Amino acid sequence: MAPSPAPLPLVLGISGASAQPLAQRALQLLLEAEIPVELITSRGAFLVWQAELGVRVPPDPAAQEAFWRERTGCSSGVLRCHRWNDQAAAIASGSYRTRGMLILPASMGTVGRIATGVALDLIERAADVHLKEGRPLVIAPRELPWNLVHLRNLTRLAEAGARIAPPVPAWYHQPTTIEEMVDFLVIRVFDVLGLELGSLRRWQGPIDASSAAQRPSA
Numbered sequence: 001m002a003p004s005p006a007p008l009p010l011v012l013g014i015s016g017a018s019a020q021p022l023a024q025r026a027l028q029l030l031l032e033a034e035i036p037v038e039l040i041t042s043r044g045a046f047l048v049w050q051a052e053l054g055v056r057v058p059p060d061p062a063a064q065e066a067f068w069r070e071r072t073g074c075s076s077g078v079l080r081c082h083r084w085n086d087q088a089a090a091i092a093s094g095s096y097r098t099r100g101m102l103i104l105p106a107s108m109g110t111v112g113r114i115a116t117g118v119a120l121d122l123i124e125r126a127a128d129v130h131l132k133e134g135r136p137l138v139i140a141p142r143e144l145p146w147n148l149v150h151l152r153n154l155t156r157l158a159e160a161g162a163r164i165a166p167p168v169p170a171w172y173h174q175p176t177t178i179e180e181m182v183d184f185l186v187i188r189v190f191d192v193l194g195l196e197l198g199s200l201r202r203w204q205g206p207i208d209a210s211s212a213a214q215r216p217s218a
């Protein structure tokens, strides 16, 4: 019997918006689920890691893989890191097959360049490829407030086939820690890609007062 084909990779683009812990958790869940990851960290994201977390992300792909594996505590799974501007990477071509692409978080700069077809770095080129190939592209923009230019760019991307999934918190799952809120945001974004990773207390409808009193606190 022929061996089953290797699972297609997911392209994960991390751009220079706030909320980098969401990207780290998304990567961890993907690696734990043995979904191969093609990872691009933008030049802007390096600066945000430095500014927000006091951490220097190495630009060299091999050093970066070691960095992400240490951050996620995950030595298993396929992880290919790319230089932010490597336009010759396999994922810069539509002939290289993937299961889709997620940009988490997406900066307004990256959103604007993809929306106008300006592929200056590898995230933008890979996103352009996913749109032209009609493959899933999920964009998780992080900015507040959105100006009219941001809104028009996001609308343009939605019209071109991308799904816009901003990491917006909710409280109906009754989070008690930041980690639970991070998981809610990441898992709901994965929902848009059709990926069931991690565990989440999903909305099952209102609970009546008597069962609420008996509900476990976990």
Ligand SMILES: Cc1cc2nc3c(=O)[nH]c(=O)nc-3n(C[C@H](O)[C@H](O)[C@H](O)COP(=O)(O)O)c2cc1C
Residues within 6 Å of the ligand: 014, 015, 016, 017, 018, 019, 042, 043, 044, 045, 047, 048, 051, 052, 106, 107, 108, 109, 110, 111, 142, 143, 144
């Ligand atoms: C600490 C920090 C936080 C930032 N947060 C955001 C943000 O939430 N959204 C955004 O669009 N830009 C944000 N920026 C600005 C972007 O990083 C900047 O526009 C950068 O050029 C984006 O580059 P990239 O799109 O190549 O990642 C932030 C910058 C810094 C230093």
